[in-house]
Amino acid sequence: MVEPRFDELIHPSTRLSIVALLASTDWAEFSFVRDRLAMSDSALSKQFAALEEPGYITVERHVSQHRRRVRVSLTEVGRRAFEGHVAALQAVISSTASRTS
Amino acid sequence: MLPKISETEARLAMSSIERRRQQVVAEINVPPWYWFVLAGGWVGLGVLADYGPVWATTAGTLLFGAAHATIAPRVLSGRRGSPRLSVRGDLVSRRIPLVVIGFLMIMIMATIGAALLFNADGARHPATLAGVVIAAIVVCGGPSLMGWVRRGAEQHLS
Numbered sequence: 377m378v379e380p381r382f383d384e385l386i387h388p389s390t391r392l393s394i395v396a397l398l399a400s401t402d403w404a405e406f407s408f409v410r411d412r413l414a415m416s417d418s419a420l421s422k423q424f425a426a427l428e429e430p431g432y433i434t435v436e437r438h439v440s441q442h443r444r445r446v447r448v449s450l451t452e453v454g455r456r457a458f459e460g461h462v463a464a465l466q467a468v469i470s471s472t473a474s475r476t477s
Numbered sequence: 478m479l480p481k482i483s484e485t486e487a488r489l490a491m492s493s494i495e496r497r498r499q500q501v502v503a504e505i506n507v508p509p510w511y512w513f514v515l516a517g518g519w520v521g522l523g524v525l526a527d528y529g530p531v532w533a534t535t536a537g538t539l540l541f542g543a544a545h546a547t548i549a550p551r552v553l554s555g556r557r558g559s560p561r562l563s564v565r566g567d568l569v570s571r572r573i574p575l576v577v578i579g580f581l582m583i584m585i586m587a588t589i590g591a592a593l594l595f596n597a598d599g600a601r602h603p604a605t606l607a608g609v610v611i612a613a614i615v616v617c618g619g620p621s622l623m624g625w626v627r628r629g630a631e632q633h634l635s
Contacts, residue, residue, distance in 0.1 A: 397497040465494075466487075
């Protein structure tokens with residue numbers, strides 16, 4: 377059972393989308409996240425920096441087939457924060473539902 | 478203490494999370510090249526059966542089986558359909574390798590059946606013809622099979 381914990385850092389819609397996408401993967405390429413979220417490289421880089429700073433994600437740079445690639449993954453800290461945030465959202469929904477019924 | 482957000486905002490956030498998860502589920506696949514390599518091997522073995530000596534056909538079949546057994550564990554999980562991400566294991570059915578192997582077993586039986594039919598019909602190269610027909614089914618049917626697997630995963634999530 378995950379303890380509900382609203383996370384101000386994750387909650388903004390763009391960051392929530394990034395973390396939700398990464399939560400379903402072991403890792404994803406920068407380009408995959410950029411294309412799915414229809415963001416520019418610079419805007420996405422800023423969001424990654426905001427999530428990397430508290431240790432929610434790791435960003436690794438490597439070379440594959442003569443091309444520089446950036447691979448992003450959610451850390452254990454990030455995954456716990458995301459799960460706590462989802463639990464908090466579900467708690468809001470269920471508390472409203474129980475009040476109205 | 479609950480966060481000071483409305484139920485509507487919470488529901489919107491949850492639907493956004495669900496949409497992103499579906500985008501990752503849509504990537505569950507085996508690499509597209511897998512079906513083409515398989516189809517190539519199928520035709521190759523058919524040609525070998527028609528034109529080569531028995532030992533070459535046997536050796537080719539064993540070699541192809543060994544090569545497949547080597548790459549299968551890496552590609553049949555369905556998690557590395559795209560080189561741009563690795564889908565988390567808990568989103569992917571563990572039955573994907575069994576589904577694909579089951580499909581291939583049916584294709585092997587269909588190849589034998591088709592070759593026997595072509596042979597009975599007097600075809601000069603029954604194994605090659607059967608190999609080409611089944612290879613076409615593998616190339617077209619493999620991706621369709623994975624589409625079916627993805628729909629199952631999406632239904633499982635929703």
